Amino acid sequence: MTPLLQPILGGVVPEWLVIVLSHLAVTALVLLGAAVMMMLAVWAERRIIARMQDRLGPNRVGPAGLLQSIADGVKMFVKEDIVPRAADRWIHILAPIVALAPVAMMLAVIPWGRGLVAVDLDVGVLYVAAVSSISGVGLLMAGWGSSNRFALLGAMRAVAQLVSYEIPMIIAILGMVLLSGGMSLARMPELQGGLPIVGTTLAGVPDLGLGWFVFTPVGLLGFAIFFICVLAEGERTPFDIPEADSEIIAGYMTEYSGMKFAVFYLAQYILNLALAMVTAVLFLGGWQGPGIAWLAANGLDIPAAVLSLIYMLLKVWLLFFVMVLLRGAFPRLRVDQLLSFAWKFLLPLALVNVGSIAIWIALTNWSAAQWGGVLNLDMLAAWQRQLLAVAVTAVINIAAYRWVLAINQPQQPETPDELIGAAQAS
Amino acid sequence: MLANYAFIGIFFIAALIFPLIPLIAAWRLRPARPTATKLDTYECGLEVIGETRVQFRVQYYLYALAFVIFDVEMVFLYPWAVAYNQLGLYGLLAMTVFIVILVFGLAYEWKKGALEWV
Numbered sequence: 327m328t329p330l331l332q333p334i335l336g337g338v339v340p341e342w343l344v345i346v347l348s349h350l351a352v353t354a355l356v357l358l359g360a361a362v363m364m365m366l367a368v369w370a371e372r373r374i375i376a377r378m379q380d381r382l383g384p385n386r387v388g389p390a391g392l393l394q395s396i397a398d399g400v401k402m403f404v405k406e407d408i409v410p411r412a413a414d415r416w417i418h419i420l421a422p423i424v425a426l427a428p429v430a431m432m433l434a435v436i437p438w439g440r441g442l443v444a445v446d447l448d449v450g451v452l453y454v455a456a457v458s459s460i461s462g463v464g465l466l467m468a469g470w471g472s473s474n475r476f477a478l479l480g481a482m483r484a485v486a487q488l489v490s491y492e493i494p495m496i497i498a499i500l501g502m503v504l505l506s507g508g509m510s511l512a513r514m515p516e517l518q519g520g521l522p523i524v525g526t527t528l529a530g531v532p533d534l535g536l537g538w539f540v541f542t543p544v545g546l547l548g549f550a551i552f553f554i555c556v557l558a559e560g561e562r563t564p565f566d567i568p569e570a571d572s573e574i575i576a577g578y579m580t581e582y583s584g585m586k587f588a589v590f591y592l593a594q595y596i597l598n599l600a601l602a603m604v605t606a607v608l609f610l611g612g613w614q615g616p617g618i619a620w621l622a623a624n625g626l627d628i629p630a631a632v633l634s635l636i637y638m639l640l641k642v643w644l645l646f647f648v649m650v651l652l653r654g655a656f657p658r659l660r661v662d663q664l665l666s667f668a669w670k671f672l673l674p675l676a677l678v679n680v681g682s683i684a685i686w687i688a689l690t691n692w693s694a695a696q697w698g699g700v701l702n703l704d705m706l707a708a709w710q711r712q713l714l715a716v717a718v719t720a721v722i723n724i725a726a727y728r729w730v731l732a733i734n735q736p737q738q739p740e741t742p743d744e745l746i747g748a749a750q751a752s
Numbered sequence: 753m754l755a756n757y758a759f760i761g762i763f764f765i766a767a768l769i770f771p772l773i774p775l776i777a778a779w780r781l782r783p784a785r786p787t788a789t790k791l792d793t794y795e796c797g798l799e800v801i802g803e804t805r806v807q808f809r810v811q812y813y814l815y816a817l818a819f820v821i822f823d824v825e826m827v828f829l830y831p832w833a834v835a836y837n838q839l840g841l842y843g844l845l846a847m848t849v850f851i852v853i854l855v856f857g858l859a860y861e862w863k864k865g866a867l868e869w870v
Contacts, residue, residue, distance in 0.1 A: 349759045353766045403778045411791040412804065423771045430767035434760055445759045452830060453760075473804045474793050486812050489819040496826050504833040580794055585778035589771045662869030665815060669867045673822075673858065677851060680829075684844055687837060696840035 352444045356433050364595040365395035370643075371650045378654035398588075405584035410473065413581060417471030422582070422589035425464030428457045429597045435511050436603045439613045439635035440622065443512040450511030451503060454604055455496050458559065461593065462488040465568070465578050468590070472581035480577020483661060484568030487558055490665050491565075494672035495555035498548045501676075501683045502608045505539060511604070515612030519619055524712045533619035538611035543720040544683045547727075549609040551676050553645075556605055558668070560598040563653035567661055602645040606638060610645075613638040670734055678726035682719040689715040814866045825854055 339347075369384065369392060376383025384391035409418055435450040437443040447453055462485050469481020503509055506517050520526035520537035539545030558565040569577030576582075579590050606612055613634030621630035659667070690711050694702040703711055793800045832839075832847055861867060 346762070349762050350766075353763050357766060357770050403774070403781050404783070405778075406783050406785065407778070408786070408790055410793050412793050412800075422775070423768070426771040427764075427767040430770045431760075431763055434763040444763065445756050447756050447760065470805070472793075475795070475804050475806055478804070478806055482808060482812055486815055490815055493819060493822045493826070496823075500826060500829055500833055503830060504836055507834060507837050509830070509834060575794070575796075584782060585774050589775060592771075665869065666867060669815075669818070669858075670862065674855075677855060681848070681851070684836065684847070688841075688844060691837055692840070698841040700841060 349444075353434075356438075356444050357430060359438075360430070360433055360596050360599065361592070363599055364592055365399075366392075367595050367599060367646060368395050368398075368591075370646070371653070374647070374650045375654050378651075402585050402588040407584040407586060408581075410581050412473040414471040414473065417467050418581070419586070421464050421468035421471055422586045422593070423464070424467055425461045426589050426593040426596070428460035428464075429593050429600060431457045432600045432604075433596075436600065437512045437515060437607060437612055437638075438603075439631050439638055440515075440618060441627070441631055442613075442635060446510060446512040449509045451499050451509050451514075451608075454511065455492075455499060458597070458601070459488065459492055461597065464593075468582070469578040472578070474581050476574040476576075477578050477580045479574050480568045480580065483574075484561070484578060486661075487561070487565065487568060487664060490668040491555045491558035491672075494551050494668060494676040495559065497673070497676035497680060498552040498555065499608065501544065501548045501680050502539060504680065504683045504687065505544065511607055514607050515614045518611040518614045523716060524709050534616045535611065535614040535618045536616065538609065538614065540609040540611075542686070543716060543723050544679060544686050545609055547675065547679045547723045548683075549605070551672050551679065552609065553605055554672065555668075556598075556601040557649065557652065558664070560601055560649075561594065562598065562649050564656040564659055565664060566658060567664060598649065599642065599646065602642045602649070603638070605645055606641040610641045611637075612641075671730055674733075675726060675730050679723065682722040682726075685722070686715045686719050689718060811869060818861060818866065821857065822854070825850075 372394070373383040373385075373391065384394035387393045387397045409415055432454055434445045435443065435447045435453055465484045465488075466481045469477045469479075469484070472478070502514070506514055508514075518525070518537045518539060519533045519535050521531060521534055522536050522538070522541035525537035526533060540549045556562075561568055569579060574580070579587060582590060615634070615637035618630050618634050618637070621627075621633060688697070689703065690708075692703070694704050697703075703714075706714070793804060828850070829847070832843065836843055836847075
C-alpha cells in the first residue's frame with residue numbers, strides 16, 4: 327500500500343506518516359474484507375444447509391437472498407439489549423469484545439495473495455497460535471458473567487474443548503514449521519511451488535505452483551489433524567457441544583441478545599474463515615497455483631497478485647464448503663467422546679507425525695556429515711531422495727494410524743449391536 | 753523487523769475498535785424498556801432456585817493441567833523445529849529423548865485414568 331500512497335501524499339506529509347497511514351488503510355481493508363466474507367459465509371451456510379435438509383433457505387432479500395445478512399444486521403442494531411439483573415454487568419458487556427478482538431488480530435499475518443499481507447511477521451505461526459487462544463477467555467467471561475447455569479456449562483465445555491484441541495493443533499503447526507524451516511506465515515506459500523511431492527527440486531520442469539505440503543504423506547496427516555482441530559476450535563457441528571442448542575439452549579450465548587449476540591456470531595464466523603485461511607496457507611499452498619510463477623517471472627506483478635488472491639479465496643471457500651457439508655452430515659459428539667478423541671487419538675498421531683517430518687527432512691536434505699557417517703545419501707539424486715522419504719514416512723504414518731486405532735478400541739460395548747451381543751454372551 | 757510489531761500494535765487497536773463500532777452504534781439506536789421479568793435469568797421459564805454459578809467438574813482441572821504441561825513443552829519444540837536442518841543427527845536424537853519423556857507422561861496419565869470422563 328505504501329507505494330500507492332507515496333506519489334499522492336509524498337510531498338504533503340512526512341514519510342513516516344505515509345507509512346502509518348498506508349498501514350491503517352491496509353488494516354481497514356483487511357477487517358472490512360473479513361466482515362464482507364463473514365456475511366457471505368453466513369448466507370452460503372444457510373443456503374447449503376437448507377438444500378441438504380430439503381428446504382429453500384433465505385431467498386427473498388436481494389438476488390437469491392444475498393442481502394439476508396444485511397437485513398439481519400439492521401434488525402440486530404435496533405433490538406433491545408438485555409443484561410440480566412443477576413449478571414456481572416461489566417464482564418457481561420466486555421465478553422463479546424474480548425471474544426472478537428483476538429480473532430480479528432489473527433488476520434494481521436495471514437497472506438491473502440502474493441505480496442498481499444498486512445504484516446509479514448517473522449514469527450507468524452506462533453503469533454496465530456497465541457492470539458487465537460485468547461478468545462477462549464472471552465467465552466469464559468460470557469459464561470461466568472451471565473450468571474446462568476446453561477451459560478456457565480457452555481463456557482466450561484467451550485474452554486475444555488478449545489484447550490484440548492489446541493495441543494494437536496500446535497503440534498501439527500510445529501510439523502509444518504519443521505518442514506519449512508521458518509515461522510513466517512507469509513513465506514509459507516513461497517515454499518510450496520513446483521510439482522507435487524518433489525517441490526522445486528526437479529531441474530527443467532516449469533514451476534506449476536503445485537508443491538503443496540498436503541501432497542506429501544507427512545503433510546496429508548498434518549492436514550487431517552489440523553483440519554479436525556480447526557473444526558473443534560471454530561465450534562463447527564460435529565464439535566459444537568459448547569452451544570448445543572437442544573441441550574443447553576445456546577451455551578455461553580444464552581443471555582445475549584441484540585448486537586452483543588451478533589458480535590459473538592461475527593467472532594465465530596471470522597474465526598472459522600481465518601482458520602480456513604491458515605489451513606490453506608500451511609497445507610494447500612496458500613496463494614500458490616499454476617501460472618503464478620510464470621507471471622511473476624515475466625515481471626507482471628499485479629496480475630500475479632490478482633491471480634494469487636483468486637487462488638487463495640477459492641481454497642478458503644472450498645474449505646468452508648467442506649465445513650458446511652460436515653455440519654449438514656454429522657450428529658453432535660458427546661463431551662467425553664470429544665475430549666478423548668483429542669487426547670487419545672489426535673495427540674499420539676500428531677507426535678508421530680512430527681517424528682516422521684524430522685525423518686523426512688533428514689532423508690531429503692542432510693549431507694553425509696550431518697548424518698554423522700551413519701548414512702550416506704549423497705550419491706542419490708534429489709528426486710530419488712524425495713521418493714525414498716515418501717516411502718519411509720508413508721509406512722511410518724500408516725503404521726501409526728493403525729496403532730492409534732488399535733489402542734483406542736472401546737473396552738465396553740457401545741453400539742446397540744454390541745450391547746445385544748454382550749447381553750447374549752452373558 | 754521491530755517496525756512490524758508497531759504495525760501489529762496498529763492492528764491491535766483496530767481490532768479493539770472493530771467490535772466497538774457496532775456495539776456503540778446499537779447502543780445509540782436501540783430502545784431500552786427494562787421490566788422486572790425481562791431482567792430475570794433465563795431458566796426455560798422456571799423460577800431460578802439456588803446458586804447459578806455451578807461448580808466446575810474436577811475433570812476440567814485435570815485436562816487443564818495436562819494442557820499446561822503439553823503447551824509449555826511445545827514452546828520448547830518450536831526453536832528446535834526452526835534450527836533442525838542445521839543441527840544434524842545430534843539434534844534429532846536429543847529431541848527424540850525429549851519427546852519420549854513427554855509420551856511417557858501421556859501414557860502414565862492415560863493408565864492412571866486422568867483422561868477418562870468420570
